[in-house]
Amino acid sequence: MHCLAGIVQPDSGTVRYNGRELSSLPDRERSALRRGEFGFVFQFGQLVPELTCLENVALPLRLSGTGRKAAETPAAEWLERLEVDTVRAKRPGEVSGGQGQRVAVARSLVTRPRVLFADEPTGALDSLNGERVMQLLTDAARDTRAAVVLVTHEARVAAYSDREVVVRDGKARDMAGAA
Amino acid sequence: MSIGHTLLGLLESGPRHGYDLKRAFDERFGHDRPLHYGQVYSTMSRLLKNGLVEVDGIEAGRGPERKRYAITDAGITDVGQWLAQPEKPEPYLQSTLYTKVVLALLTGRNAADLLDTQRAEHLQLMRELTQRKRGDDLADQLICDHALFHLEADLRWLELTAARLDQLSKAVRA
Incomplete structure (x- = not known):
């Protein structure tokens, strides 16, 4: 990846x-x-601990020169969309794993990437939270017309994809995709 | 599981008597459910009628059924088609899938392809269930979840078996 x-x-x-x-x-x-053009979501440890969740989501826009207010407006919208607007003023250390992961997904989408790379995005979550994160992530990606490249070893997570490539013994094999 | 296809597959390595076939079947696949003689003979007469096997020789004396069966070209094609066709994903497939993998290894066919084809079939059904779960009906979501967990278990078995094919191949040919 x-x-x-x-x-x-x-x-x-x-x-x-x-x-x-x-x-x-x-x-x-x-x-x-x-x-x-690319967005990234990892398994864990991706939010900046010193910043609030809202500032974390706004960060990619701030880094490319957007002003504070202009960056925080879409950031707040993404938090709402990922169903975590209640944690906007909290720091990553004060939120649960599931909430933190949703904040990370919001941050990866705030720049409206064309391709979203997600490396075991639900690896550290329980089943119910993992499922909700996958639903929100794939819905948001579909709505913003972003392609998602997902790495996972869980079949239930892979089932959100339209096409599967299996890597076994270092060799990639393109499996038949969804019709 | 298809006993007919399994017996046909066992015949690919050479002609056998009905009794030999039963013994070979029980040894490899009949751990908890050995075949009855009656099943073997009725299956063989059906295969004979369909032209998938032929009688290779009849031994005189000692009991009624001493026919030696050999697989025909149509029989070999039939086994190949059965192995290449993925099973409809559903719980408790293990014995059929296990049989197919062992027979593929025994007859020199590609067992990795067989496992991958089955994996694709399973994942496709999982996609459909995952999509269906986006609906609002909680009871239906729970039913989908139950199926998804079972399919996932099967899929993990397929994955592990694929990783162990070399080992299994040696054991089967030993």
């Missing part, structure tokens, strides 16, 4: 995105792509 997102250079093979080969781009353009 890190190769697909242009974070790590592949040892062999190529990664193409919109007709451009990621490995041939200069670092600066690759990181612009990551900031502007």
Whole structure:
């Protein structure tokens, strides 16, 4: 997944995105792509502990130069949409795992990415929270027309996908997708 | 589980008497449910009628049924089709899936493909149930969840078996 997102250079093979080969781009353009067109959700430990949840969600917009108020308005909307607007003033250490993960999903979507990379996004959650996060994440991605690249070892999480690639013994195999 | 296809698959390695077939079946697949002789003979006469096996020889004396059966080309095709066709995903498939994997290994077919085809079939049903769960009916969601957990268990078995194919292949051919 890190190769697909242009974070790590592949040892062999190529990664193409919109007709451009990621490995041939200069670092600066690759990181612009990551900031502007890609979103990321990981298993845990992704929120900045010193910031409130609202500030965390607004952070990607602030980093690309948006003013505080203009960044926090969409951030608040995303928190609401992920059903965690009640924690906006709290810091990550004060919220539950499920709430923290929803805040992280909100942050990954606030820039309206074209591709959302999700690495075991429900790995640290109980079944019910995991399920709700997957539903909210896939609904939001569908509505904003973002593609989701999901890494998981749980079949019930994989069942949210339209197409599956199985990696076994280091070899990728493209399975038949949904009709 | 299809006894006919299983007996056919066992015949692929060479002609056998009905009694040998029963013994081979019980040894590999009949741990808790050995076949009755009657089942073997009725199955073989059906396969004979359908042209999937032929009588390779009859031994004189010693009891009524000493026919030796051999698989026909149509029989080999039939086994191949059965192995390639994924099972309808439902709980308690283990014995059928296990039988298919062992027979694929015994007859030199691709067991990894068989497992992957089945995996795709299972995941497709899981997708449909996951989609159905987005509805408002809580009772229906619970029913879907029950099916999803069972399918997930099967899928984990498929995954683990795929990871152990080399090992299983050696054990089966030993």
